[in-house]
Amino acid sequence: MALDGIVIYSLVDELSSKLIGGKIDKVYQPEDDELMLHIRSDKTNYKLLLSANSSNPRLYISSTHSKENPISAPLFCMILRKHIQNGRIVNISQPNFERIIKITVESLDELKNIKTKDIIIEIMGKHSNIILVDKKENKIIDSIKRIPINVNTYREILPGKKYIYPPSQDKLNPLEDISLSYFKDILYKNNNAVFKSIYSSFVGVSPSIAKEVCFRACIDENSITTSLDSSQIENLFESFRRMFGQIKNNIFYPCIVIDKRIDKVIDFSCIKLHMYSDYSFIKNESISFILEQYYYKKDAKERIHQKSQDLRKSVSTKLDRLYNKLKKQSEELNESKNAYIYKTYGELITSYIYMIKKGMEEIEVINFYDEEGSTVNIKLDKSLTPSENAQRYFKKYSKLKNAEIEISEQIDITSQEIEYLENILLNIGNCENTIELEEIKEELIKHGYAKRRKDFKSKDKAKPKSEPYEFVSCDGFKIYVGKNNKQNDYLTFKIGSNEDIWLHTKDIPGSHVIIKSDGKSVPDSTLLEGAVLAAYFSKGRMSSKVPVDYTPRKNVKKPSGSKPGMVIYENNNTIYVTPCEEIFTKIKNR
Template sequence: MAFDGITIAALVKELDENLTDGRIAKIAQPESDELLLTVKTPAGQRRLYISASASLPLIYLTAENKPSPMTAPGFCMLLRKHIGGGRITAISQPKLERIIHIDIEHLDELGDLCKKTLIVEIMGKHSNIIFCDDKGMIIDSIKHVSAQMSSVREVLPGRRYFIPDTMEKQDPLDTDKTSFASLLKSRPAPIGKALYLCFTGISPVAAEEVCHLAGLDSSMTARDLSDDMMTHLYRQFSYYFEQVQNKTFAPAIYYSGSDPKDFSALPLSHYGAYRRQEYSSVSELLGTFYAAKNTMTRIRQKSADLRHVVQTALERSRKKYDLQQRQLRDTENRDKFKVYGELINTYGYHLPEDASELTALNYYTNEDVTIPLDKNLTPQENAQKYFNKYNKQKRTFEALSGLIKDTADDISYLESISNSLDIAQNEDDLLQIKEELTQSGYIRRKYTKKKIRLTSRPLHYISSDGFHMYVGKNNLQNDELTFHFADGNDWWFHAKGSPGSHVIVKSGGNELPDTTFEEAGRLAAYYSKSRGSDKVEIDYIEKKHVKKPNGAKPGFVIYYTNYSLVIDSDISAIEEVD
């Protein structure tokens, strides 16, 4: 993630242009670590979303509102008391730190003009929102940090606010060639790493970009650089940060296929292999980039229980499968015992009573074989003993062959559910997966008067040739699509040998163009466990040739004489229909 000091600088520019001189009309705290400020400005109403979440700290302008708790938390009430109706006088960034200062003027109880500062620290798990007076003393914070929690800095009411400088980094906007070279040479690390270790506000992505602009391998150390190379690196470093000083930002998200790879407030030339989507606003960029991240994070949290059920069942089935395979291997020599019994019956008539072995010609291989014997048994009893052993292992082999197939089917089925959880997009999808697990016996059904409505629907795309393509998001939808929705002459696609979605292309009785076959294949590849691969083998066939065996698990089908294609899993160019 490139949420570094450069992105903060671009965001501060945008917030300053939009919020300075605005009045704080509303303060809400939707979550324990979030604030939502509504600011009235001459240009209209603006909402500022601030999150100090350890997993996803954020700050940006948004048009969306969020519901607040019935009773406002203490920190929210404190802010309402002090700065409700206050005017934002300035928004700034100290040096190039991942910190934003929002200076606010307001009137106290006596009508006197007072100044306060709301400080937003975007620092990963150490992120915080701190409220200070005009003397730099902390009034309160959304997260309290005691001496037991941090030996570097306490964040508690009554303590003085300061920025901890544990790494002794230098401001990249205020450095010369001599100090630049000296700092880099003081670090034995590669220059890519040394750049973000020596200077504030630089992410690994930005450091890599500076090295790329200078034409240098970021894995080299500063001591490997000649004076000319160091001068060239400093020149590119200066050019890069001139854009920050001049506030000439170019916000963009870089996509790998349809997945957002990263974002930046300045161009990233070393991301040339990725698709670049530009934005006029840093807030719009952050909202777009993190909307999907927020959704997926929330869905992953809500699907944790279902994943645990599936993973536990998978581990149990895999252990059972391994045990059954070992037991099956123990029966591999069962035919040998049958041969032993036959040879004893054939050659055992001349054996002495206390014989412990029999050496005889195996008439199946024309080789001599030595057969161990029990001295306490007659030849006929020894032969019967081997026949019994053969029959027992034969029965075991036959029983295990069926059990192993059933266990393998269970593993394949559970892997398909795991894939369904990976592509789930909302809570309705999770409800349908839970219903499937309940129907399959992995979750005990809870009887309730309230009936749960399943409203999840398959994904819907349109090919570049205008054909409608549908993708099942779980096994129940796969069955519904294939056996109830699709017509006989529609086309069915699935990733070969990999858990994944059924893809149906509605042909309307027409012949499909090659482009549509390729796009449907890409959908089948993307919505499978092979997502991200450059080459995925896809089976496709007319739907009328796809059958479901009696008693088969949801999503399981059989087919013969299918066609195949090998395709990538990039669906960025395929239009999705809401």
């Protein structure tokens, strides 16, 4: 999947038809690497998203953008407002079929003179950037990412520097006419798998498009180019020529390819990918729609993952300490369980006290507690009397015996804390938006596992609440799944009623699940789906035969003073399920 030169070509065609002549009303920068331009064109309002995100660089007209903008606009946003806000878009182009889009804007300066600026969006993976350039001087005004000479020796991306395009890859433009013999020479020159030879020879062509060319020509994409005979070369050339002939004539088929069994996106493109005929297609006239469908959830998920990294690291560090603490406590418990040996030593010293004199370092005596009557060596403190040595062992026995009870209690506390934080770690992984992430942060702050930032300012307005997952079983019963501990408590004790079915993975961190019975008997098929959801939203997601406990909700209790999400339950049964992606997708899409 790639936002390649072909997709950009179709995108430029779409943007040109809708935005040229449009006025840029507003400029926002919701993320460090992302812009949103509000454009009024032909009596229609558009939101143009521009992103230089390293993982998901992209550009398209957005219909679902809902991010909050920072209270204070970043510097680059302020510069853009100065130079292009209220300006008109006069041209949109794609230089040399590269993954670059240039938006040319005319605006008035302070003296009411017309000035022309280029907004250049370079879609180059981790090197992606958005650069504002003075068109007349070809000088950089500023960029969303500043790149000094010590980072890139080929070109600096800094204010006042001359703008230079990224280095050329010396590839051919696939839209230019070439002969069959030249096409053959190009492929033979790159003696590789056919599809590799195609995408490494032509600019803007992704591996996916190269494979589609091979598929249409009925040629194995992995065949070595020099192994192709003349008829195969001709078929390949004809397939290539027809595909790019359609693109040149702006004949597009914007689509997303989906494996519906597991609800997974396989690919997207602006042409029909016949090689995926066994999969389902989402088709739309707008390539922007297709790009937003693909990138919206992907980008949101990755940004949440990035924003949660510090929290995840903090919880993981605390867990590592607790694991070490539990190990040490377990070792101490094992030692305390051997306390009887010190009592035996004390009693043996008392029994053989007539044989011991002060100053002795050890004594060997018969252990009359041993059925075989073996001898045992007992270490002595030569500075103590025989009686004092016996008392020393009796005291050690008492201390360890008392410690056994205390250590056992400490182990229970440590184990509960580990279980709680493992659940927190799982909850962080389940986060789908910043609201859910903030709820977890607040919970950790409340229970002393995290501190509030010094620059934190409380907002008076009520915070929005996250909602649990809601599914419908094959029998029509509603099934709810908590996303975090706060939701788990709310789900179990507010949404759930006494006769509903409560489910949770057995001895495995996971979400609370409630099957709403509405006074009816819950069928086994619904119970099975509820168990699959409990296993899927647990640490056992990638395992097979995951044990899931279930019981009427009335059997679930929350101990006084326990942490969020912590409960005890009784009278439960256990079912074993394998949480495969295909079954989950079927439930999710019902």
